[in-house]
Amino acid sequence: MLDTAPNRPDLPPEIARRRTFAIISHPDAGKTTLTEKFLLFGGAIQMAGQVRAKGEARRTRSDFMQMEKDRGISVSASAMSFDFKDFRFNLVDTPGHSDFSEDTYRTLTAVDAAVMVIDGAKGVESQTQKLFEVCRLRDLPILTFCNKMDRESREVFDIIDEIQENLAIDVTPASWPIGMGRDFVGCYDMLNDRLELMDRADRNRVAESIEIKGLSDPKLDEHLPAAAVARLREEVEMARELLPPLDAQAVLEGHMTPIWFGSAINSFGVKELMSGIATYGPEPQPQSAEPRQIAPEEEKVTGFVFKVQANMDPKHRDRVAFLRMASGHFKRGMKLTHVRSKKAMTVSSPVLFLASDRELAEEAWAGDIIGIPNHGQLRIGDTLTEGEALRVTGIPSFAPELLQTARAGDPMKAKHLEKALMQFAEEGAAKVFKPAFGSGFIVGVVGALQFEVLASRIELEYGLPVRFEPSQFTSARWALGSQAAIDAFIKANQTHIAHDNDGDVVYLTRLQWDIDRVERDYPDIRLTSTKEMM
Numbered sequence: 268m269l270d271t272a273p274n275r276p277d278l279p280p281e282i283a284r285r286r287t288f289a290i291i292s293h294p295d296a297g298k299t300t301l302t303e304k305f306l307l308f309g310g311a312i313q314m315a316g317q318v319r320a321k322g323e324a325r326r327t328r329s330d331f332m333q334m335e336k337d338r339g340i341s342v343s344a345s346a347m348s349f350d351f352k353d354f355r356f357n358l359v360d361t362p363g364h365s366d367f368s369e370d371t372y373r374t375l376t377a378v379d380a381a382v383m384v385i386d387g388a389k390g391v392e393s394q395t396q397k398l399f400e401v402c403r404l405r406d407l408p409i410l411t412f413c414n415k416m417d418r419e420s421r422e423v424f425d426i427i428d429e430i431q432e433n434l435a436i437d438v439t440p441a442s443w444p445i446g447m448g449r450d451f452v453g454c455y456d457m458l459n460d461r462l463e464l465m466d467r468a469d470r471n472r473v474a475e476s477i478e479i480k481g482l483s484d485p486k487l488d489e490h491l492p493a494a495a496v497a498r499l500r501e502e503v504e505m506a507r508e509l510l511p512p513l514d515a516q517a518v519l520e521g522h523m524t525p526i527w528f529g530s531a532i533n534s535f536g537v538k539e540l541m542s543g544i545a546t547y548g549p550e551p552q553p554q555s556a557e558p559r560q561i562a563p564e565e566e567k568v569t570g571f572v573f574k575v576q577a578n579m580d581p582k583h584r585d586r587v588a589f590l591r592m593a594s595g596h597f598k599r600g601m602k603l604t605h606v607r608s609k610k611a612m613t614v615s616s617p618v619l620f621l622a623s624d625r626e627l628a629e630e631a632w633a634g635d636i637i638g639i640p641n642h643g644q645l646r647i648g649d650t651l652t653e654g655e656a657l658r659v660t661g662i663p664s665f666a667p668e669l670l671q672t673a674r675a676g677d678p679m680k681a682k683h684l685e686k687a688l689m690q691f692a693e694e695g696a697a698k699v700f701k702p703a704f705g706s707g708f709i710v711g712v713v714g715a716l717q718f719e720v721l722a723s724r725i726e727l728e729y730g731l732p733v734r735f736e737p738s739q740f741t742s743a744r745w746a747l748g749s750q751a752a753i754d755a756f757i758k759a760n761q762t763h764i765a766h767d768n769d770g771d772v773v774y775l776t777r778l779q780w781d782i783d784r785v786e787r788d789y790p791d792i793r794l795t796s797t798k799e800m801m
């Protein structure tokens with residue numbers, strides 16, 4: 268019997284062994300390097316470094332974005348599956364740049380845990396903090412990896428304090444670093460009483476692991492200089508006195524994060540972190556849905572789309588919908604119901620993202636991520652089931668913070684531009700609003716860089732030059748209310764009204780004053796800055 272889900276001995280072993288997670292971090296903290304090492308230890312590739320190389324090859328195929336190369340940012344998130352010991356890990360990649368945060372938020376709805384990577388010299392940075400807040404909204408379990416301990420870093424207690432204070436979460440050390448910077452030699456594994464020594468000569472080598480019978484074990488003195496041993500004993504004693512011990516339930520509920528120290532580039536601390544993901548991961552969790560929750564062990568297959576990527580292959584205008592399996596055992600060729608349209612859909616060529624290659628997915632279990640090529644039927648937030656009318660909830664859409672008017676470089680091509688914009692809207696790359704009054708489209712994004720991405724994609728993928736110009740509006744809010752209330756509201760506010768790509772009513776303005784006025788004058792109308800995708 269695998270010890271894969273100690274809390275859930277009732278789960279089918281194939282589900283119990285799955286761990287689906289994302290990595291959150293500030294750019295440059297070491298997410299890419301850590302991912303490479305995961306794949307290396309997951310046996311997926313021979314040598315670290317290949318991911319980046321293969322990633323680039325794949326990107327020329329899928330990401331096509333000159334910008335991405337120019338700016339060194341990863342625009343598109345993908346999923347990777349690999350095995351570690353008895354476990355199947357599904358790592359969902361999140362785009363790191365803050366301008367793509369909406370995509371990231373949605374990605375985090377598809378995972379059961381997050382690994383937070385911080386740079387030991389920099390601590391909690393802005394993007395880490397933002398992403399952490401999103402994880403907190405969902406009470407996601409968070410495991411922390413403090414990276415770059417081979418460089419001068421902050422004092423360990425300082426780092427831990429900062430996390431506790433800035434993120435309001437209990438921190439418990441799973442390992443304790445010995446020395447830092449040039450004197451960093453390894454870690455004391457506080458969970459298993461082992462000494463892990465880093466190999467500085469070979470970056471891809473796994474650390475030497477030495478069983479230790481507690482901190483008083485004289486073996487410590489054989490392997491470490493006297494001063495280092497004395498300091499380690501003192502610090503660990505202090506840590507055990509001052510910091511809470513690891514409480515698996517608190518981790519599961521997102522109130523406590525275990526922290527591992529290491530150096531991703533030296534492959535150090537990565538295996539311990541992976542074992543931590545296996546142990547505290549956790550297994551696939553129930554999924555909130557209407558009218559009832561979905562349990563992973565249900566026999567019938569359900570899944571939901573959390574991301575759509577269009578034009579992965581520019582030659583074939585295909586789209587891939589990324590589906591998180593919420594329950595059951597999926598087999599290739601299965602006929603599933605697309606709940607929104609009530610239509611049947613045969614899933615004949617699902618894709619699994621094994622390490623750096625796409626492969627046909629013959630089967631998938633709750634927790635897995637599969638890609639379904641389609642021609643636009645599948646949208647973010649869609650649920651697929653074996654017939655039951657379930658709708659997965661909690662996948663947000665945010666009001667854009669920046670609005671611009673899109674104009675076709677060639678006025679004869681306005682219709683084409685409309686089509687291109689609609690496609691990007693469905694993919695979730697932007698919001699597109701059609702004003703009730705006047706012509707043209709208003710495009711809304713969360714970060715300014717997205718306009719550049721859009722313009723260059725529209726040009727590349729559709730051959731359409733496009734201009735983005737300042738819009739007279741700066742804010743958008745969805746308007747909710749009874750049909751009668753909405754009708755009256757539209758009539759009286761025509762110049763402020765637009766419809767989004769789903770046909771929902773949006774109120775556009777440039778003044779907070781207007782929003783306050785609507786709230787005061789129209790008690791039956793609710794203006795919201797998020798809507799749930801459906």
Ligand code: GDP
Pocket residue numbers: 292293294295296297298299300301363414415416417418529530531532533
């Ligand atoms: P990302 O932006 O979070 O994906 O970060 P990368 O993985 O690309 O790493 C950013 C930089 O930090 C790169 O130059 C890496 O080589 C370097 N780096 C990553 N891990 C370590 C580490 O453990 N020690 C040191 N010294 N540098 C590291």
